C-alpha cells in the first residue's frame with residue numbers, strides 16, 4: 308500500500324479533498340504546542356482553508372510528551388487525513404497546513420529558536436488542562452509542580468508549556484524581537500486570562516523584570532474551541548485507506564460540527580480567521596462558559612454515568628432515554644439559568660448538542676472523556692454548582708455528575724472489574740477510595756478534601772455534601788442506570 312506523502316498525494320483525487328494551494332510556497336507563521344488529534348481536527352483545518360490566500364501562516368507543530376505524532380507525520384511530509392463522520396457517511400480531506408512536527412524533548416533548541424524567530428507571530432497550544440501545571444480550583448500556576456520546579460532550575464531546557472513559552476519570549480526580548488501572541492485552544496475556564504496568569508507568574512519566578520515585560524507586551528486572546536474528536540483506532544486507519552487508497556499512519560476522526568470563537572487581540576498580526584468560518588469577537592468568555600457548562604458538563608456527566616452503566620460510547624449512553632432526559636434537564640434547568648447570553652438561542656444550542664452526542668458514527672469512548680476528571684470538573688460542573696448554591700437553587704443533576712466521578716475514580720466498576728483511571732491525581736484518589744471502602748460519606752469527605760479541585764468552600768457546603776452523598780448512596784445501592792432512571796422518573 309502506498310503511504311500518503313507530498314509525492315504520492317494525487318493532484319485531483321476522486322472522492323476526497325486535498326490542499327488547494329502549493330505547499331512549497333507556504334512558510335511558518337504559527338508554532339503549535341501539543342500537536343495532538345484535537346488541533347489536527349480543528350485549528351489546523353481552519354488554517355488549511357486560508358493558506359491559498361495567506362501562505363505565510365503555515366504551522367510547525369511540537370509534541371511535548373511523546374514523539375509519536377512526529378513519527379507518524381514525518382514520512383508523510385506533515386500530511387494527514389481528516390475523516391468527518393455521521394450517519395450519512397464519511398468525508399475525507401487531506402490537510403496540508405502542518406509543515407513539520409518537532410519533538411520538544413530531542414529538538415528543544417530547534418523549537419525554541421523557531422519560536423524566537425520574527426516570522427512566528429502566534430504560538431498556540433492544546434496541551435490539555437494538565438499541561439498548564441496549575442491548580443484547577445484557582446487557575447494559579449502550581450510552583451511545586453515537578454515540571455515547573457525543573458523548568459525554573461533549568462530555564463533554557465524547559466519541558467513544560469509555560470517554561471517553553473517563557474524561554475522563547477526571553478530570547479525574543481534579548482534580541483529585541485516583538486513577542487508572539489499566545490493563544491490557548493484548551494478547555495480551560497477563561498483560557499486567555501488563565502494562560503496569561505500562568506505564563507506571567509512563571510516569567511516572574513524566573514526573573515521579575517522578565518515577568519513585567521511579559522505582562523506588558525504579550526497578548527493572550529481567549530478562544531472557545533469546539534469539535535468532538537475521538538481517538539483513532541486501527542479500524543479507522545483501514546477505513547481511511549479504503550477511501551483514499553493511501554496509507555495514513557495517523558488519520559483523525561471527527562464530526563461535521565466545528566466552532567471557533569476568537570477574541571480579537573493579536574498585536575503581532577493574525578490570519579483572517581473570520582474568512583474561513585471562525586467568529587472573531589470582542590469578548591469570548593460568554594461563549595466559553597456556555598460551551599464548558601453545557602457541552603463539557605454534559606459530556607463528563609455522560610462519561611462517568613455511562614461508563615458505570617456499561618456504555619462504551621457516548622452514542623450508546625444516548626440510546627437510553629433516561630440518560631438523554633438527564634442531560635437535557637441538566638442543561639435546561641441547571642446550566643442555562645447560570646448563563647447570560649442575550650440573543651443566543653441556548654435551547655437550540657442544547658438540542659444541537661443532544662444531536663451531536665447521538666452521532667452513531669463517531670464512536671467516542673466514555674473512558675476517553677472520563678480521563679483527567681480532577682482537571683475538568685471545576686470548569687465543567689463545580690463553577691455552575693457554586694453559582695447555583697449562591698442563588699439557593701437546586702443542583703440535583705450537576706451533583707449526580709460529581710457523585711458519578713467519585714464512584715468512577717474508586718477504580719472498580721459495577722461488575723467488580725478494574726477501571727483504568729487516568730488522572731494526574733489517580734494514585735492519591737485510589738488511596739482515598741481504599742480508605743473509604745463503600746462508605747459514601749467517607750468517600751465524599753476524602754475526595755472533596757482535594758482542595759486544588761474543590762476549593763475550601765464546597766466541601767463545607769451542607770447542600771453540596773448532602774446532595775452528592777445521597778447520589779453516592781444510590782450509585783452504590785442500585786447502580787448508575789437505575790439511579791439515572793429514578794432521578795428523571
Ligand code: CS2
Nearest residue numbers: 532533534535603606675676
Ligand atoms: C471532551 C472534550 O474529552 C473530553 O473531555 O469533553 O474533548 C470535547 O469532546 C470537546 O471539548 C468538544 O469540543
